[in-house]
Amino acid sequence: MRKRSTEIIQKIIKNSDRILTIKELAAEYQISQKTLRNDIKEINQFLNTIPMSGISITEKGELVKAKDFNESIVEKYLYEMDTYMYKLSTKERQIYIMMILTISRRHLTMQKFAEELYVSRITIVNDIEGIKDKFADYGAELMVDPGKGMFLKCSEKIKIEILTSLYREIAINIKNDGFFQRMIIDRMNIRYSFSDIFSYMQEYMQVCNMVFIEDVFYDIVLYLFVVFNFCKKDGRLIRNKKNLSGIEHMILYAGYMLNINVTQEMMEDFQNYLEKHKLYSFVKTVDEIELYKVIMHFVEAIDKEIHYGLLNDTKLMDSLLMHIMKMKDWGNYEVQLPDDYDGFINYEDLEELVNKNSFILERFLSYKLSENMKKSIVIHICVAIIRNRRYVQRLSVIIVCPGSMATGKYLEAQIKNYFDFNILGVLAVDEVLKQLEMKKVTVDFIISTVSIKTDQYPVIRVHPFLKMEDLNLIQKMTFQKQKVLSSPMKPTIKQLENMIQDVVDDRKLANLICEKITETVEEYQKTNSKKQKNALEGMLKKEFIQVCHNQMTWKEAMYKSAEPLEKKGYIEPRYIEKSIEHVEEYGDYIVVSEGVGLAHANKDFGVHQDCLSLLVSKDGIQFTEKENKVYLLFCFASIGDKDYLEILKAIVQLGKKQGNAKKISMLQTVDQIFESITCS
Template identity: 25%
Template sequence: MHSNGGIKMNKRSREILLGLMDADKSFRISELAEKFQVSERTIRNDINDVNDILEQHHISVIKFGSNGLLLVEADIEEAAKLFRQNDFYTYRLSKGERKTLTAAILIQAEGHVTLSEIAELLYVSRATVINDLDSVKQMLLAENLTVESHSNKGLVLSGDESAKRACLLKLLSQGGGFDAEGSVVQTFIRGLNVGCRLKKEDRQNLQKIINEQEHAHGRFLTDASFDYLLQYLMIMIQRVKQGRQITCTTGMKKSKYEMAGDILKYVSQYWDFSESEGETELLSDILDSLSYIKKTSRNQRIIGLQLITRKFIEQVSNELHVDLNKDFVFYENLVNHLESIFTKEFNITQRDDFLKEIVEQNQTVLLAASKHLEMLERFVGRKISEIEIDYIVIHISAALERRKKKEIDFRVVIVCNGGVGTSQLLLAKMKNRFDFHIVDVVSAHDLKKSGHQSIDMIVSTIPLKDYEGEYVLVTPMFSDEDYLRVNKKIELLQGKQGIPTKKVQEKENNPAELLALLKPLVKDSDLFRDISKTVYEYFEEPYDEYREPLLCELLREGNIQLDIECSDWKDAIHKSAAPLLEKGFIEDRYVDAMIQNVLENGSYIVISKGFALPHEGFEAGSQKVGMNLIRLKTPVIIEDEDGDREEVRFFCCLSTVDHKKHMKAFFHLVNMLTNERFKEELLGAKSARETAKIIKTYEHRIKE
């Protein structure tokens, strides 16, 4: 290999540069000196050598900051391209590294590749590649891939796409990056354009998609498994964009199939490709193979978090003199956010300009939230940081804006580069938050052809470089921050254009209510699913088979028993759980776990005076979302570790399957229990049918 005008990069210098290219980390000279067991002066000399080469290639040099902090510019990533260049550094690949890189080249090749081409890419002789070839073939054969040699064409790799991805992922996983020898191989692979390198913003969005689906499905990956999944999705995105999508299917749906489908919905939308059953099945297999953190204690506490969030909202509402208690969108978003910050999965450390502006404009909200943070901090056992408070302010501010009900005669087009299902999900989120007229949902390349001339604004999930009209950029997940961006754009346009307010519709179409009436009459589940799809189509709303059920759907006549005799609270838990156990909603161990939960955590299951909600983590033996309510003939006592005694007349057993699906029913129940008249009617009900009717009536009022 050649050198750069006498400048040679030693292995240590090269490893330092590789590490500094990781935008998610920062390094100090002292840390590097300790890592490589050399003096700080030696590290400074290494960096000076690196800077000489960066300068020659017109890349910003590494600067020395205060306290030995090394400062790099964004274009440091350009150095990755130089790893392919023959004169960049003097580094001789080992035989093992050559084998790994040759395998990666064969996987990435779109057709045949010659021995000479491999030799040129690795900057070794053709004879060296030939000598390595047998061991490369054996290595790939172990991964169910076969190297075939064709005269006058070269080598070609045959095997399933899934096997190629698994092998590539294995190659990229070797080493572990900056802190291991494998970074040599990883960087070469990426330099050869074999690995997928995403921009920092795209990588963060991919991490956010995984995080959101962890919360939605209540399955939390270990750090190593999270990184593995992230790496796989980056490879998948690249391979699919190259036309290597998996389309063949087995028809087998594994336990993580629903989670895999939800991840792919957002990934396909963000990176603009169509979903496929084959990709979902493979991702489901991968999710099944990963390791998950045992979240039993966390799952137990999710109901506690949901309850404390509801109390926090009540206190903030009182402080602001605005009733936010019935805003389920706000409640759900805030619960998800608080869970992320309490479990250290909220990793934003810097304010952007938009966040600053929102918080500065909502000082009253900030004061109200800050005044009642103690209850949240007591629950989590630590102080909540300023940036975490800022995002709580974002959620409250979004709820306040939604409450203003901006019913405006806006004509809006949504630009959404994804499949029909994903577009409908985004459309539903928009409709839940705004009452403007959504004219159409189109892809970016169809925008000019769509012929929509008289529109007021575009909401897009991707930048529209050539569009000269008004548009606002949002993320595919449409967060509360996105809501506020759209809302701000609306206010600006209203000021410019004087767009009038619409008349409020007297009654909102509600397919869920109609289906709740029909469900007792339709016993066949497949038939009811078909009816549900038709009803949602009629109301022009997206159908979601996995939507969150209402309280009245869970607490029907058959899930209510009155005046049950119980010897103590343990007996009450057993009897409240018995119908769910009989129907297969829970297992025996779930009942034992609920009792153990109370023994360990006391009377916190009492969510309102006289009303207990026994529950457990879904990993403790819960199979389906369900509730069963019993009213005791004589109250029983639950005593906590501090000696406080709670007299309880109602036990409502709750079974959950994730952190989300029960939330709407739970939210409505907690709201209804704040109404003393509702509790009086429950006590006075003469039958299960009457009790179910009371619940349905009060829930309907909650939703109005």
């Protein structure tokens, strides 16, 4: 089969829940319907070799699979095709020949390529004419000796450039669905997989709090994939690693994880590659707490207009933080929002709000968000709204994998990060239906990495590494399964009171029950608050708490909050100056909840020790944008060795209850203030 025919049958398998038509496929590939019908004939010839009945075409042009069409078996045979069954296009053939010539250390003949690819020698001769010019564009020379064959003459640096460009051209990814991609990987004897290197680099990004702009992260991983698999690894070892930047340390980290010694020559080539392609300017080191505050500021701006209490959803904040920090699925995947659902979420308005306020994230990240990035944020917010609706029971799902529980558990962890499902279990594909029948449990739908044939349960097929298209499918199914009520998010106790008012007909009795519930909850919280301490207790020292009775500007308050830390030598004056610059540049994102602010900057601006201080203002501090005053202004600094996100969350929590910050500021002694803010 040809490339297009292979892609079409893969589409038929992937879109098992809907019927494809000749018309839409012809439009997608920009070919005539007659040509498309010939492709279906080619597909049917392939299916007959399995053997299996072919794809039929109705009078309406719909593609219908036969009853004996087994997706798993068809996929298996697709993966086992060779170059005799799969006819490479001219472009694929030339890419393949260029790759083999680039890694070969001996002469190769045109006849060898002709026999391997099942084409005539004259076809290969024509391919070589075009290949010569392409190699020349890189500064490489294809030597042709009538007696020996062909040999590519180029430096190691040019070799890396050629292979990186070629792999980028075939769109190698974490999971390769195409025959040609799998053929390349098999033929090139890959020792270190792209997915492993990709995962290691994601870990490195998270540890170093690095954010890459556009597709630079993908380009760097691709470069490292080529270097570690195809280039020489002998030479001088690197001696001075301290002077290397964060982006340069990436090759060292990847080498360490792959148990490869990175040489000085490899490092110099990597630096030259970064410089040549101007990749240094596309990476930014982001402080996690600063980004978290900016995300809160962004979400707050949206929630001011839709009133869903989004700031109370820490899972939304955490998922957006992870999404941005790891650049997860912010590539070229087409994100589609449901357009046929008449629930309470107005997608157009929500998209408009995200567009309107995206500048808050953009000015901090230093790059423009693409349309797909913005749509993915809308997805996160929609999921948060669904997760927190009133009276909605959690959906029950089963996760299915081919057989490896490690894959299933990793998928489970990803799903938990985005959705609040009741996950009934992770099962292997060959036992899922039997287990469900035996246990007789209620399952709303199945999330699987492989095809499952069942009419009893809806099945969503996803990638092991969730992509935006997967999140979109899961979200769409969630919309269909849950009955939506158009009411804002409310605290749990309020939900309970509303349910009592709805169920109990006697108003007097209903009110009495609600009063008793409120009393019981308040008594419990009062009793336990003395026992349970939050993350601030171990970080904040009483000697670093200042109480101010005078009025002051926000800048004066910022300087004042940092004084105890400066006197102890924990931070330098430039640290708080940078914090003030951030407010001037990014706005009042420093105000993290009602009456509570947090001054913070990157560790690179004079931080010598982890520390936290608090300025309590009796009169309140007026910032630039917020109408409400700040009564508790914290100053926090970290050298970056520990994760202090829980500190930020504890500080935010102080302002969650209306009037709480002002109430704390009215306390008479430092001991009382300390006790009040360190109790959860």
